[in-house]
Amino acid sequence: MFWKYGLFFSILSGGVWGVFWQIFFTVVGILILGTPLSLELSQIMIIGPIAGILYIKSQKLLSIKFHLTVIIIITLLIFVSHSGNPYQAEDENQLIIFMLILLTSFFLWLSLNHSLYNLSPGKLSKHDIESFFIKFIWGIGLIILILITLIPFYIMIITSLKNQQSLILNPLDLSINLNTDLKTLFNSYIELFTNFNFHLFLINSFIVSCTTVIITLFFSIPGAYALARLRIPNKKIFSGTVILIYLIPSIVLIIPLYAIFSYIGLRNSLLGLILVYPATTIPVALYMLRGYFSALSSEIDDAALMDGLSRIQIILKIAIPLSKPAIVSVGLYVFMIAWNEFLIAFMFLDDPNIFTLSRGIMSLNSSEIPQQHLMAGAVIATIPVMIIFLYLEKFLISGLSAGGVKG
Template identity: 45%
Template sequence: MKFKSLIITLFASSIFLATIICIWTIIATLQGLSFTALNFNFNLLLSLGLTIISIFIGNKFNHLLKIFVLSISFTILYIFLSKSSPLWFSGGIFLLILFFTNKLRKYDLKYLNQDFISEKIVFEFLSLFAIIFFALVILFPFYIMFVTSFKTQTALLINPLDLSIDFSKNIFDIFKSYFVIFKTYDFGRYILTSSYVSIGTVLITLLFAIPAAYAVARLKFFGKNFLSTSILIIYMFPAIVLVIPLYTVFSQLGLRNSIGGLLIVYTATTLPVAIYMLQGYFKSIPKEIEEAGLIDGQNWFGIIIKIIIPLSLPAIASVSLYVFMIAWNEFLFSLMFLDNPKTFTLSRAINHLTGDAETPRQYLMAGSVIVTLPILLIFVYFEKYLVSGLTAGSVKG
C-alpha cells in the first residue's frame, strides 16, 4: 500500500510540476523569448527528482528552510542544464518550484502510509490540474485579445509570438490602436448607440414586465395557466426563425436602420424571461403586506409602485443586469437590421471592421476590448445579481 501511494504521488506531482513549467515557458515565449522546444521530458525528470528528495526529507527540518533550499538549488540546476534565459524567467521558475514544494509539505512517508490514501492523492492533484486548466483555457483568449491590441502591424508580422508590450514607447504609441479606433472608425458613436440601446431595452422591458409579472403572480384571470406556460415556450423560439419576417416587415415600414426598431425587437425577445423571473419573486412576497395596502385604499397601481417595487429591488436588479447583458452582446438582429454605419451598435461595428480584409488585427482586438471590458466590469461588480439572472434566464427558460 505504501509503495503504491508513493508511486502515484511521484507520478502525479512530477507531471503537475512539469506542466506548470511548460505553461510558464509558453507565457515566456509570448513575451518574446525564443524557445525552440518545450522540453517536457526534461522538466518531468527534474520534477521527479525534486519530489523524491522532498518526500524523503519529509519534515525533519524547518519547513521554510527546506523549501527555500530545495527551490534555489533546483532553479540553479534548471538554469544550468537549460540554456541561459533572463532573470525574470528564472525568477518565475523559482516561484513555481517554491509553490510546488510548499504544496508537497504534507506528503511525507507517514502521510503516504495511511489507508486509502492513493485515491485522495490523485484527486488532490486532479483538482490542481483542473484549476490550472480552467484558468488557462478561459483567461488565455482574453489575454491575447488585450495584448494584441497594443501591438503594431509590423511587429506582429516579424514575430507573431512576441506579444510583449513595449513600455519604452510614448503613451500615444502604446494606445495607438485605441486612438485610431475612436478617430477613424468612429467608435465613440457606437459606444453611445450601444449604451442607449441597452439601457433603453432595460427600461422598456421593466416598464412592460413589472405589471405583467404582477398580474401573473397575484391576480386571478381566465387563461392564466395557459399564459404562464406559453411565456416559457415562446422564450424557446430562437431569433433566427424570427429574422426573415421581421426583416421584411421592418423594411416595408422603414424601421430598419433605426434604433427604435432595434429597441422593439430587443424588448420583445427579453420580455418573456423578464416576466418569468419577476413573477417568481413577486410570488414570494407575503400577500398580507399588499392586503394592508388595499385596506389603506391603494389601487393596483399604487400597490405595484409603493409596495411591490421597493420590496423586489434585488430581483429587479437581476433582471435589469441580465437584460442589459443580452442587449449589449446581441449580434444577430443588429447584423440584420443595421447597415448604415450611423446606426451601428458596437457588436455590429466590429463585425463591419472584419468586412474589410485589410483591417489590421490590432484594431479588431482594440474594438473587441472596448466591447468586452464594460460588460466584464459590470459582471465582476454585480456578480451576485447577474448570476441569479443567468441561472434563471438561460437554463430554465
C-alpha cells in the first residue's frame, strides 16, 4: 500500500505545512501592511510536497549549507510559480513580501525537519507511522493553541493604541505605528484616567479585592483548621455542605440580595460588595485550606499540645507559618475572584464614584464611547492580574488546581 511508505508522508506533510505557513504569513502580511493580499494556495500545494520529497531523499547529507540553499531554492520557486508577484501586492512593499516568502520557506523547512526527522522513504512500520502523525499533530497543535490563546489579547492591546479614524479606515491594519509620539499612542489610556475616573475604579477594585482577601483568610483559616484537626460532631455533613454551597452561583442569589440590600440601603455601596464577596469566597478558601492543613502532620500539633500551647496558639505559631505558601496561593486565588467579579458589581453599583473596574468597563460599553477606550479599559483591568500571575505563577497554579474548578 502506497500510504505505508515514508515518501507518501513526506508529500503529505510538505503539502499541509506549506498551506499552513502560507496562510499564516499571508495573515501576518495583511496585518503588517494593512493592505489586501490575495491568498493563493495552489502553488504551495505543489512546492510543499516537492520540499518534502527533497527533505526525505537528502537526509544523509544534511548540513547548514544545504539547509540554507534549500530554503533559498524554495523561496525562488514560490516567486517563480507566482510569476514574480505573490500576493499581488503593490511594488513598494516588495521587500516585506520577500521577507514573508523567505519566512514561509524557512518555517516550512523547519517543520519538515521536525516531523520527518529520521523517517526513511521506504516502507514504514506501524510504530513509525504513528510517531510521525503524533509529531505532526504535536507541531500544528502547539502553534494553533498558542495563536488561539493569544490573538484576543493581541487585538485588545492593539485596538487600545489606535485612534478612531484609523480603526474605521482600515480594521486590518494591526501594526503599531511607532513614529507617533507617546501621547497620541496612549491617548485612550490618558483619556480614561483624566475623563472617565479610572484612577478611582482602580483604587475601588483594590480596596474591595484586598479587603475580601483579608476577611476571607481571617475567617477561613481557623475554620479550616477546625475542620481538619478538631473532633467536631457531624464533620462530614459540614464538609459536604461547604462543597454544596461553593457550587451555588451568584445568579441564583442575585434577586434576593438585590432586594434585601436595596431595603437596608447597602446596595449602592462598596460596603455591600465587601459583605457579599467574602461570603462567596470563604467556602472555597475553607475547602482549599482544609486540604492543606490535613496534609500537615498532626504529630507536631500533639507535641505542641503537650508543651502547653493552646489550639489558638498552635494555629498562629505552627499551622500558619508551616502553610504559608498555601495561604499565599489561596489569597491570590481569592484576590483573582474578587478582582474579576462582574455580576454583583454590575447589579449593585450605580454611582460612578464607587465603580469597580468591571463595572467601570461595562459603563464604557456604549455606542457613544469609541472601541479603543473600551479595550484600554480591558487592558487596565487585565494588567494587575497578569502581573500577579507572572510573578507568582507557581503559587497561583497550585491555588487554581486546588480550588480552581470554580469560575
